[in-house]
Amino acid sequence: MKKNYILGLIATVFLFVFQQGQAQNELNDNQFGSLIQNWLDQNKEKYDLLENDLSNLLVTDAYFSKKTRINHVYVNQGYQGVKIHNAVSSVAVKDNYVFYYANGLISDIETKINTVTPTINAEGAINTVVNHYNLGSLSDLVLINSSNNNYEFSTGNVSKVNIPVTLVYQPIENGEIKLAWDLNIQSLNGKNWYSVRVDAVNGQILDTNDWVVSCNFGDGNHLGHTNHEANEDDTFNLFKSTSMMVDGSQYSVFPIPFKNPTDGPLTLVSEPANIIASPFGWHDTNGVTGAEFNITRGNNVYAQEDQNGNDGFGAAPNGGATLNFDYSSSAITLRPTEFQDLSLTNLFYINNIMHDVWYQYGFDEVSGNFQQNNYGNGGAQNDYVIADGQDGIAFNNANFSTPPDGFNPGMQMFLWDTNSSPLNINSGGTLLGEVVASIPPNDVDNNITGPSNIPVTADLVIVDDGTGATSSEGCNALINGAELNGKIAVIKRGSCNFTAKIQNAQNAGAVGVIMVNHNNPTNDPTYTEYVNMAGLTNPAFTIPSIFINNADGEELILALQNNTVINATIFRALVDGSLDNEIVAHEYGHGISTRLAGGASNSNCLGNAEQMGEGWSDWFGMMITMKATDQPTDARGFVTYSSGQGLDGPGIRPAPYSTDTSINGLTYASTNDVTTISQPHGIGTVWATVLWDLTWKYIEKYGFDADVYNGSGGNNKIMQLVIDGIKLQGCNAGFVAGRNGILAADMAITGGEDQCMIWEAFAARGVGFTASQGSFGSRTDQVENFDTPPDTDASLQNCTSLSVDEFKTSNYSIFPNPANNVLNIKVKKSFGDVTMTLTDINGRIVLTKNANLSSDAQLNISALQSGMYILTIKGEGINTNDKILKN
Structure with a gap:
């Protein structure tokens, strides 16, 4: 007898207990189970599935999306009650039938299982x-x-x-x-x-x-930063149509759509919390009017410093009873601790903005968003973001960890190097001013890496360990400690470890170290002018250490040997990634895509070779920082502030984002290029390139709306579409599956009104109709194609090619709707000869009628089954789609 294991809301994924997102009352759990099981039984041959493959199915997540009216059900395949990791299918149930199915089940599992009994406990x-x-x-x-x-x-x-x-x-x-x-x-x-x-x-x-996604933004070009004056309307238009929480809060930040301090002025914003997404404000946790926290902590995020990198609870700005986080008098310097409260306030702000904005498009409680209190809206709670600013564990990067729903994600924001060298010669010798030097990445440079980063200024002294010709290598206890005390030690690279040299200098009382590279007389091809002095110490060093090339170092040594007094300063000039809204949004975006792909209780659905996580995250960051003045062909560099490139830099990706293929020529085949396109960041760039092209197609058709919460522009429409596409696409998805998820989302929202436009955008970058993503485990087997579906494809019959401004919906009306037998089409102007087509939600044409809409017309639908249909009316003067409900 076949066992049916489709169960509502299985809670065995993480620590055994999950408060899974509840499906709405339209479909109860038993209906989901019966409906999905019957559908799979009827369609198993299409996916090469056997009856035994469908006998152990577990529902790991199920929830209802309000915008699409879809019940998302994530079905995990099992064997004898044990689930198969990531064998997850995404099932979309709409109007009591399976609207969309993304298969993740494995065929003929019974012959592939190796054993049912563990040997190791x-x-x-x-x-x-x-x-x-x-x-x-x-x-x-x-x-x-x-x-x-x-x-x-x-x-x-x-x-x-x-x-x-x-x-x-x-x-x-x-x-x-x-x-x-x-x-x-x-x-x-x-x-x-x-x-x-x-x-x-x-x-x-x-x-x-x-689960910790380290974004490897890399070292930038480190150019100087300049301020930029911006139109105030760019900042505040997005708030005008949005209801905000009245709690008196105010924050000095670089508000969206500004990308960073080079893009717009520091601004004091008041009460920016969205009342729909954060109904009790950003500082609430109990669902009762009044803030529970006066610091940068609340229901959605806890922003704090972590200078020592211990992941403990650090300092956080305190706004007092009035929630006044006004740090507009703070100067942004190259020592981030001097504006730490401002930095953490901006970090708190952008995290909350990401929460509130994407809530409008469906990243809500039931789908796995990040909140301490879900206010009775379903989903697992107690999982607000813990955001560490000025984190001391690394530089020039950021990361985000996303455990399953109900467990706190973590964001770590780091400091970034500027173009300034850490060494400046103040006086003595011929080397004056800034001297090129490198900073090692590990604990050897301890003091120079901390955000406090106090400059060390002292005279230089060559070390002497008493070993004769190699005494300046400092490999042994130093004999000139009295001379070194309070000075910066100059040490030659030699046979012993860097850590030993630096430790000997510190023991002798030195306050800093300049390590001089050796010469390359044999033209060793592995030789580099600057190296990383890697190595760990216990306890960590308390003095800074830097590395300079042989030519400059020998010039310093020669001058010192000639008794020249040389004074220098060691200082690491830094900028703060928490002021870079693109980075914060990018990191938060990892949490969105991880929670949405394959269900909120599965944090492993984006581990495949062709996954698009980095691409979504870039796109999330660009969408909340778009302006009305942006143009599709602009070269949009990503993360230009922290990488030191200024506002108009090329960014840190293989190419800037642009619809102009002479600026960004990436196509689907580029993902196969292991030499120049990295995994996953380069692959993500290709995906974000496609999404950016599609974004501009939507804006060109529907316009741009600065209101990112309630707008009706093309940017708003594509934001909705991408969120729903991630929900639909399933587990281990590649570009083709991602494309199909977006196409399905358009079918759910508009009945397929923009299918043609979506296909055009994807096909133009090689993710066409016959493109292949190959195996989910391989990153080099993608096959691009630039074709679109044939014109006879049913899914394209509802496409509108006209601009939305070319006809007015007020010039016609359809009634009654819902209808039983007859639809009446009443017109206020003559549209001439038209073709009226009714298409079911799967894209099948079920009724076609030619008519003359010079006057009113009727359409008999009595023979159709009950459900939702799309009525398409096409003619020279009209091209429109309307949802029709048949009782």
Whole structure:
């Protein structure tokens, strides 16, 4: 007897208990289960599925989207009650039938399963992961809960949170499906949150996904920054049609649509919280009028500093009882601690803006958004964003971690280097002024990397360890400590470790170190002028250390040997990534796409080789910073402020974003280029390029609306479409699946009104009708094609090619709607000969009638089944679509 395991809201994914998003009353859970099971049974041959493949199906997430009126159900395939990791199908149920299906189920699973009995236990799997990723010494591991091969262990002194372990099946590349332990560990340093599948038979690591997405923005060109005067209307038009929360709050920030401090002035904004998305303001957590926090903390985000990089609770700006976060008098300097409150206020602001804006388009409680209190709107709560500003663990980057719904995501914002060298020669010798030097990335440079970054100014002294010819290498205890005390040590690169040299200098009382590279007399091809002095120390150094080339270093040494007194300053000039709204939005965007793809309880759906996460995140950042003055052919550089390029720089991606292919010529085939297109960031750039082209097609047709909350422009329409497309596309999606999700979203929202335009945009970049994304596990098997579907394709029959301004809907009306038997079309002007077509939601034409709309007309629909249809009226003077409901 076939068992039906479609269950409402299974809660076994993470720590056993999830408050899953509840489906609305239109369809209860049993209806979902019966409907989906019957549909799959009827369509299994289309997806090469056998009856046994459909006998163990689990619903991991289910929720209702208001804009599309779709019930999203994410169905996870299982075997004998154990789920198969990421074998997830996205099912869209609309008007009591399956509107869209994105298959993620595996065929003939019974012949691919290796075993049903684990050899290694859950604790052994934890040991394997801890050892493999060098997470520390596992101790005091305690089993807290267990039920049906689901376990919760204590932190074991290796994880910041308790460790959940559950039995799953893991598909592997050769087609086999192996029994495995699925567990996740958040490293104590906060740099990684590993979600791992461990072979339950031999203990081999089968699959890993790091929930901490490190964006690798990279080192910029580090040019100077300049301020930019902007039109005030750019900033405030977006608020005019939006209801805001009245709580007296005010924040000095660089408000959207400004990208960063080079794009617009520091502005004091008042009460910016959106009353729909944040009905009790940004500082509430209990759902009662009045703020629970006077600091930069509330229902959606907690913004704090983490200079020491310990992921603890740091300082946060305090606005007092009036919530006055006015730091407009703060000067933005190259020492970010001097404007820390301003920085954290901007970080708090942009996180909340991202929450409130994208809430309007469907990133809400039931779909997995980030809130401490969901105010009774469903979904799992207690998962506000913990945003660390001026984080001390890294530079020139940022990251975002997204665990499943109900657990706090984390954002870490770092400081960025400017174009200034960290070494300036103040007096003595011939080297005066700024001297090119590099800063090593690890703990060797401790003091110079901190955001306090106090300049160190002192005279230079060559070290002497008493070893004769190599005494200036400082490999042994220094014998000129009295001379070095309070001075900057000059050390030659040599045979011993950099850490030993710096430690010896610090022990002798030096306040800083200049490391001089050796010469390259043999023309060694591996030689580089500047190297990273990598290495860890315990305890960490308290003095800064920098590295200079041989030519400059030898000139300093020669002058010092000639008894010249040389005075220098070591100082790391920095800018703050928390002031770069594009970066903050990009990071938050990772949380959006991770929660929406494959359901909010699955944080592993974007681990495939062709996933588009980085592309969505770039696009999210660009959408909230668009202005009415922008043009499609502009070269839109991404992250130009933090990378030091100024407002109009090329950005940090392989090409600026532009619809002009002479500026950005990336196409789908570019994703196969492993030399110049990185994974996942370069691949994401290609995806964002396609979305940017599509965005401008929408704006060209529907116009631009600065109101990002309630606007009706093309930018608003594409924002809605992309969010719904991610919900629909399913797990392990590539570009083709992403394209299909967007096409399906358009069918759901408009009945297919813009199908032709969407196809044109995708086809122009190679993601055409016959393009292939290949295997989800490969990044080099994509096949581009620039074709569109044939004109006879049913999905294209509802396309409107006319501008929305070319006819007025007020010139005709359709009634009654809903209707039983007859539709009346009443016109106020003559439209002449037209063709009227009724299409069902799957794109099938069910009725066609030629008519003359010089006067009123009727359409008999009595023979049609009840449901939703799209009435298309096409003629020389009209081209329109209307939703029709048949009772």
